[in-house]
Amino acid sequence: MAVKKKRTWFDYVLLVFFIFLMIITLYPFLNVLAISFNDATDTVRNINFLIPRVFTLSNYRYVFKEGGIAMPFLLSVAKTIVGTMLGVVCTAMLAYTLSRRDFVLRKFFTLLFVVTMYVSGGLIPEYLLIMRTLKLGNNFMVYILPGLIWVYNMILVRSYIDGLPYALQEAAVLDGANDFQIWYRIIVPLCKPVIATVALFYAVGQWNSFMDTYLYAKKLPTLQYKLYEIMSQATVQIDPHSASNRTAAVTPMSVRMAVTIVATVPIVVVYPFLQKYFIGGMTVGSVKD
Amino acid sequence: MKKQDGAVTAKKKKITWQVLWKQRYLLLMSVPFVVWIIIFKYIPLWGWTMAFQEVKPATFALPIWERTFVGLKNFAKAFSDRLFVQTMVNTLGTSLLDIVVGTVSAIAFAVLLNEMTFRRTKKLSQTISYLPHFVSWVIIASIAKNIFNDGGVVDTLLGTRLHLMSTNSPLIWVVIVIINCWKEVGWNAIIYLSAMAGIDTGLYEAAEMDGANRFQKMWHITLPGIRPTIVVMLIMSIGGILGVGMERQMLLSNPLVQDHTMVLSWFSYVRGIGSSDYGLGTAIGVFQSVIGITLLLIANKVAGMIGEDKLI
Numbered sequence: 001m002a003v004k005k006k007r008t009w010f011d012y013v014l015l016v017f018f019i020f021l022m023i024i025t026l027y028p029f030l031n032v033l034a035i036s037f038n039d040a041t042d043t044v045r046n047i048n049f050l051i052p053r054v055f056t057l058s059n060y061r062y063v064f065k066e067g068g069i070a071m072p073f074l075l076s077v078a079k080t081i082v083g084t085m086l087g088v089v090c091t092a093m094l095a096y097t098l099s100r101r102d103f104v105l106r107k108f109f110t111l112l113f114v115v116t117m118y119v120s121g122g123l124i125p126e127y128l129l130i131m132r133t134l135k136l137g138n139n140f141m142v143y144i145l146p147g148l149i150w151v152y153n154m155i156l157v158r159s160y161i162d163g164l165p166y167a168l169q170e171a172a173v174l175d176g177a178n179d180f181q182i183w184y185r186i187i188v189p190l191c192k193p194v195i196a197t198v199a200l201f202y203a204v205g206q207w208n209s210f211m212d213t214y215l216y217a218k219k220l221p222t223l224q225y226k227l228y229e230i231m232s233q234a235t236v237q238i239d240p241h242s243a244s245n246r247t248a249a250v251t252p253m254s255v256r257m258a259v260t261i262v263a264t265v266p267i268v269v270v271y272p273f274l275q276k277y278f279i280g281g282m283t284v285g286s287v288k289d
Numbered sequence: 290m291k292k293q294d295g296a297v298t299a300k301k302k303k304i305t306w307q308v309l310w311k312q313r314y315l316l317l318m319s320v321p322f323v324v325w326i327i328i329f330k331y332i333p334l335w336g337w338t339m340a341f342q343e344v345k346p347a348t349f350a351l352p353i354w355e356r357t358f359v360g361l362k363n364f365a366k367a368f369s370d371r372l373f374v375q376t377m378v379n380t381l382g383t384s385l386l387d388i389v390v391g392t393v394s395a396i397a398f399a400v401l402l403n404e405m406t407f408r409r410t411k412k413l414s415q416t417i418s419y420l421p422h423f424v425s426w427v428i429i430a431s432i433a434k435n436i437f438n439d440g441g442v443v444d445t446l447l448g449t450r451l452h453l454m455s456t457n458s459p460l461i462w463v464v465i466v467i468i469n470c471w472k473e474v475g476w477n478a479i480i481y482l483s484a485m486a487g488i489d490t491g492l493y494e495a496a497e498m499d500g501a502n503r504f505q506k507m508w509h510i511t512l513p514g515i516r517p518t519i520v521v522m523l524i525m526s527i528g529g530i531l532g533v534g535m536e537r538q539m540l541l542s543n544p545l546v547q548d549h550t551m552v553l554s555w556f557s558y559v560r561g562i563g564s565s566d567y568g569l570g571t572a573i574g575v576f577q578s579v580i581g582i583t584l585l586l587i588a589n590k591v592a593g594m595i596g597e598d599k600l601i
Contacts, residue, residue: 010503011406018414025417028432047435048445090322097319103312104304109323116326121333122574123554124561129333132349146329149322179314208425211536224427231431260431267423274423275416
């Protein structure tokens with residue numbers, strides 16, 4: 001495509017087509033945003049709009065004050081921060097040991113991890129392990145431990161370490177550093193880009209996960225689970241006439257929209273970074289030897 | 290990423306206490322995670338034995354040799370369950386639609402995006418296209434309700450009531466597949482786009498010399514160029530044909546359409562945990578995995594037989 005060619009009608013058709021696709025992708029989100037800022041009783045009329053017709057903040061006010069969103073929100077944040085930090089540290093540590101060609105158990109350990117990418121015990125055995133054997137039900141650790149390391153992320157970091165010059169490590173050995181110090185002082189600082197990628201993957205995974213709460217910790221509801229609860233209520237009491245007799249004038253619909261936005265915003269905030277890192281991540285992730 | 294071969298080739302060492310002591314830091318940094326993976330991934334694998342046993346909450350605590358082995362009774366029970374046939378139909382129907390619609394749309398998206406000459410719009414539309422991939426299914430389900438529910442955006446646009454998510458019919462499959470396609474098309478296109486980047490540009494130039502137009506180039510160069518990728522992706526999706534995730538199905542479902550959204554993984558949950566028949570639930574899961582692996586191997590073999598690149 002080095003030479004600039006003359007554009008034909010087909011180029012303009014494509015242009016229109018892709019603009020149309022962008023609208024289709026974004027409209028649903030913008031629609032939700034508009035409804036969340038719109039007066040609930042007005043929304044009942046018709047939900048198809050892009051700009052709030054009667055602007056109000058009462059949906060958000062209700063959601064945070066009376067809707068019981070504050071705790072689930074904090075829990076989601078806590079789970080995301082703890083899960084990401086532990087996940088990154090553990091992944092980087094393990095990846096380093098498995099990148100060391102002189103490590104005697106390297107092949108065996110690598111195999112142990114890679115196999116689990118292809119076979120898994122399935123839902124029921126995992127459920128029984130977590131709930132009955134380990135008794136982690138309704139315990140915060142159920143959000144952290146079962147998904148502590150994603151093997152895919154570990155391979156990503158390992159491939160990155162494989163690409164670093166080995167001479168750096170040899171030099172450190174001559175200076176009397178032990179293996180832990182090599183990891184901490186040399187490998188980790190050099191791995192910042194891949195660590196950022198992996199951290200984003202863990203963070204998005206933690207923030208978005210819903211099944212863990214649904215299966216194991218309904219008493220520790222996260223934001224995603226709370227949204228699910230609101231959704232299942234909304235289908236039951238969809239009666240639009242009940243909207244007017246509420247003091248705060250909110251409906252299940254407007255509450256659902258406000259919570260949806262609260263749950264989406266963090267993803268949109270990190271999206272530019274995700275975008276920047278993940279394509280590299282997608283293509284690097286090949287299992288070597 | 291390039292790997293430096295040769296520079297780091299260590300001689301094969303024997304495992305002795307001396308070596309292990311020398312590598313104690315490496316062991317300290319890896320053994321805890323090996324313990325972790327054994328607990329969380331390998332013990333559940335051992336749980337497959339429950340598929341051949343009668344396991345109820347009361348008998349779960351018993352050691353394995355004291356549980357009653359029932360052979361294939363759990364499987365027979367699963368296949369004769371009143372929900373089983375409908376569940377299989379739903380699983381296969383949703384899956385096949387997913388594969389066809391998902392693959393075709395991702396390829397079309399990638400091919401057309403590759404043809405875009407407006408650089409900035411090209412970049413922007415790709416960037417926007419994978420935004421929904423990073424949004425959770427709960428949020429997507431909440432959004433989907435606005436669009437497809439009675440009186441939602443689609444109904445408003447068309448000026449009628451289609452009852453897309455409230456008709457007790459396989460229509461809900463179409464809705465689920467469309468939502469899934471909308472969520473994943475940009476993401477799935479990435480792999481095809483990167484395959485296209487690997488096509489020799491000389492081919493396009495040669496075709497141009499021969500007077501090929503754009504559509505001929507797309508058809509005769511771009512598509513054959515990404516053919517191995519398409520085959521590999523198809524083989525993988527055939528392997529996952531029974532593995533339709535429970536999360537999506539459950540979130541996009543409602544009591545009105547539940548007959549047509551129930552899939553195997555969800556069924557395994559309903560029977561295994563909902564009705565506390567652990568043996569039966571595990572058997573359904575095992576059935577799903579075994580068929581999945583078999584189909585993967587068959588698809589792989591067929592691909593090899595018709596002269597395509599194989600996955601394994």
